[in-house]
Amino acid sequence: xTRRSVTIVGASLAGIRAAEALRRQDFDGSITLIGDELHxxxxxxxxxxxxxxxxxxxxxxxxxxxxxLDDLDLELRLGVRATSFDLASRRLGIVDLDDxxxxxxxxxxxxxxxxxxxxxxxxxxCRTLRGSEGLDGVFVLRSLxxxxxxxxAFDAGPTRVVVVGAGFIGAEVAxxxxxxxxxxxxxxSLPQPLSRVLGDEMGAVCAELHRExxxxxxxxxxxxxIEGEDRVERVRLSDGSVIEADVVVVxxxxxxxxxxxxxxxxxxxxxxxxxxTCLAAPGVTAAGDVAxxxxxxxxxxxxxxxxxxxxxxxxxxxxxxxxxxxxxxxxVPVPWFWSDQYDRKIQMAGRIGPDDEMHVATGSLAERxxxxxxxxxxxxxxxxxxxxxxxxxxxxMLIESGxxxxxxxxxxx
Amino acid sequence: MKIVVDFDxxxxxxxxxxxxxxxxxxxxxxxxxxxxxxxxxxxxxxVDECVQRCPKQAISVQG
Numbered sequence: 441x442t443r444r445s446v447t448i449v450g451a452s453l454a455g456i457r458a459a460e461a462l463r464r465q466d467f468d469g470s471i472t473l474i475g476d477e478l479h480x481x482x483x484x485x486x487x488x489x490x491x492x493x494x495x496x497x498x499x500x501x502x503x504x505x506x507x508x509l510d511d512l513d514l515e516l517r518l519g520v521r522a523t524s525f526d527l528a529s530r531r532l533g534i535v536d537l538d539d540x541x542x543x544x545x546x547x548x549x550x551x552x553x554x555x556x557x558x559x560x561x562x563x564x565x566c567r568t569l570r571g572s573e574g575l576d577g578v579f580v581l582r583s584l585x586x587x588x589x590x591x592x593a594f595d596a597g598p599t600r601v602v603v604v605g606a607g608f609i610g611a612e613v614a615x616x617x618x619x620x621x622x623x624x625x626x627x628x629s630l631p632q633p634l635s636r637v638l639g640d641e642m643g644a645v646c647a648e649l650h651r652e653x654x655x656x657x658x659x660x661x662x663x664x665x666i667e668g669e670d671r672v673e674r675v676r677l678s679d680g681s682v683i684e685a686d687v688v689v690v691x692x693x694x695x696x697x698x699x700x701x702x703x704x705x706x707x708x709x710x711x712x713x714x715x716x717t718c719l720a721a722p723g724v725t726a727a728g729d730v731a732x733x734x735x736x737x738x739x740x741x742x743x744x745x746x747x748x749x750x751x752x753x754x755x756x757x758x759x760x761x762x763x764x765x766x767x768x769x770x771x772v773p774v775p776w777f778w779s780d781q782y783d784r785k786i787q788m789a790g791r792i793g794p795d796d797e798m799h800v801a802t803g804s805l806a807e808r809x810x811x812x813x814x815x816x817x818x819x820x821x822x823x824x825x826x827x828x829x830x831x832x833x834x835x836x837m838l839i840e841s842g843x844x845x846x847x848x849x850x851x852x853x
Numbered sequence: 854m855k856i857v858v859d860f861d862x863x864x865x866x867x868x869x870x871x872x873x874x875x876x877x878x879x880x881x882x883x884x885x886x887x888x889x890x891x892x893x894x895x896x897x898x899x900v901d902e903c904v905q906r907c908p909k910q911a912i913s914v915q916g
Contacts (some may be wrong), residue, residue, distance in 0.1 A: 457905065464901075485908065507868065628875070751906055778866055778908065829867035830879040837871055 443557050443723075444469045444589035447532060449522045450561030451475025453483065453747065454728030454754035456503050458559050459512055460516040461755035465762055469556075473514045474534060476521040479584055480509070485747055487587035488612035489780055493620065494591060501584065523550055527705030527721050530554050542707050555763040557723050560701070561754060564694035564729040564745065565641030569604065569666060576671035576686045579661065581609055593687045594620060601625070602675050602685040604663055606633035608779040615781040618653050625656040625683050627675070632659055640796040642812070642824060643803050646786075653782050682732050686851065694745060696730045699781075711743040716770035725757035737772040738791050738821070746777035774839045776832075784808060787829060788835035799849050802831055811835065815845025855915045856890050857909060862911035869903040875894060877903065 446462060448455045451473050459471050462770040475481070479540040490496040490559070508518070517534075566580035577598075579590050594601070594617060597767045601608045601617045606628035614626045630636055632643025650657050662678040664687055667726035671727075672739035675683045696711040707713040708719050711732035714720045718733055728750040744753075756771045776789040796814040803810030803826070811831035814822035823835035834853045843851075856876070863885050870878035876889045876896065892900060904912045 456889055460905070482868075483910075748906065755905075776868075780864070785866075787866070827883065829865045829883065830870065830881065833867040833871040834878070 441762055443762060445472070445555070446470075446758070446761055447472045447474065448559045448561060448758075449474050449475070449532070450728070450730070451481050451508060451516070451518065452561065452563055452723035452728070452750070453481070453503060454561035454563070454750040454757075456481040457751050457754035458561060458727060458758035459514055460504070460708075461758040462762070463512055465759055465761060471512070472517065474517045474520050474522060476519065476537060477583060477585075478519045480506075480518070482584055484582070487584060488581055488609055489616060489658075492581075492585075492587050492591055492594075492613065492616045494595070498584070522700050524552075525558070525701055525704040525706070527724070530556075530558075532558065541743075558721065558725075559757050559761060560724065560726040560730060561728045561750075561757075562694045562697040562730050564698070566690070566694055569663060569690050569692070569693045572666040572672070572688070572690070573670055575666060575827070577668070577686055578666060578672050578690065580690050581613060582694070590687075590689060594622060596632075598622060600683065600685045600687040601687045601689065602627065602683055603689050603691065604675075605691040606646070606650070606657065606659070607691055607693065607695070608628075608634075608777075610689070610728070611646065611781050612651060612779060613689050613691065614655050614788050615653065618655055619782070623656075624654070625658065625675075625685070626650060627661060627663060627677065628657070628659045629662045630659065633657075636794065637792055638824065639796075639798070641798075641805075645826070647806060649781060649784060650806060652752075661789055694729065696743065698730060716772075717768040718753060718760050718771050719768065723761065726761045727757035728751040731757070733771060734850075735772055736770050737774065742775070742789065742791075744773075744775045746775055748810050749773060774836055778834060783827075785827050785829060787825045787832040788822065789832055790814070790839045792822035792824060796821060797845065799845075800836070801851075802853075803808040803828060803850070813845075813848050815848070818844055818846070820845050820848040854892065854894070854900065856892070857913045857915060858885060858886055858887055859911045859913070860885070860907045864909050864911075866908050868906050868908065872903050873899045873904065876900065901910060 481503040490500045532555045572578045572709045600623045603614045603626040633646040635643035664676040698708045712726035716735040718725045729745045734741045778787045796816045801811045809827045811818045811825040811828040825832035865879050867879040878886050
């Protein structure tokens with residue numbers, strides 16, 4: 441397989457790690473990395489934690505040091521958005537967002553060029569609450585600029601912050617706000633935070649963590665409306681209650697950025713649909729939040745929005761562009777992520793479902809320091825840890841080696 | 854090669870321990886211990902993977 445050039449669309453974690461993997465594999469063709477933000481590639485996890493709290497500056501977010509970026513010998517095109525792709529002609533359409541802004545209507549238009557290898561890593565964007573658009577004081581958190589805006593709103597000393605959604609982003613924002621001494625109400629429509637994934641029992645552990653830190657957590661209730669004149673004044677809930685708020689952070693999930701690929705000839709269905717090797721079409725791969733592929737280890741088609749997956753899938757999808765079909769390996773990771781809330785490090789590996797068999801392997805739920813393992817059809821499929829990184833990684837290795845649930849229960853570390 | 858861990862950055866996520874348990878170990882005190890600070894060349898690929906996959910970019914290699 442000789443490839444002349446690779447174009448990577450999306451200059452965040454998966455994109456930059458893909459570029460690095462290409463060079464590691466001695467690819468000496470040209471690499472173009474296109475990103476629609478003006479910032480150099482940066483790391484997102486601190487945006488809801490250290491960076492949001494003001495403990496870290498922008499310099500600590502860099503995904504790669506400037507000298508290492510130079511070594512990659514990339515054509516880095518920042519502030520540029522991909523607008524179209526046509527598989528048959530392999531033409532990629534892009535638009536420079538600056539040009540568009542400065543030259544008025546429709547801008548100078550875009551440009552088009554023919555790509556050889558294409559790696560799609562355009563990620564996802566936050567869902568928003570309908571009706572809250574244009575209201576000051578309502579935020580989502582995805583980008584560095586989002587985090588800066590929320591940080592400024594926190595610094596202004598709001599009377600109350602309302603966090604909509606008690607998923608991991610919402611929970612981290614709530615924890616950061618509480619740590620700064622702000623009053624926080626968090627609203628979750630599920631019976632317990634994360635109960636769809638973790639079940640009610642573990643969801644209750646997460647709920648207790650927040651309540652103990654002074655979060656006014658309301659579960660099993662939805663948001664009816666976010667109200668205010670120019671800026672947010674109150675949040676109206678489905679149970680009729682009203683919460684006065686001057687800052688609202690909405691964390692209700694993401695949608696993959698695939699609109700630009702409509703009509704491209706690629707299959708789009710809640711992400712870019714790939715085969716087991718991350719190939720979407722000949723010479724086209726996808727990685728990170730935007731990619732959906734069958735993970736043969738779990739016999740499940742998945743789209744994984746975790747940091748670690750962006751790293752490993754970015755590298756895998758890059759390598760896939762350099763080999764023929766007969767040499768291609770399936771991408772079979774055990775998904776893993778972490779979330780830091782207050783003094784707890786929550787980690788999860790594998791695929792946990794609310795109906796799985798659960799066993800607390802070490803520690804206790806009461807002290808919130810434990811590792812719980814999950815079994816399905818006699819197999820170890822997942823592990824959840826609170827401040828137990830060593831155990832989570834040990835069990836993750838057992839998941840990888842296809843251990844039975846009973847052997848995992850008997851294992852000691 | 855010499856492994857350098859920035860312990861101000863390290864959050865004991867233990868990814869390195871999964872890739873190279875003979876070199877990195879997170880113990881019950883939740884701290885990371887480097888078991889072998891100067892592994893041989895045969896370990897370079899694994900150590901490089903630890904460097905890339907560390908969520909805090911806390912690991913670097915000299916030489």
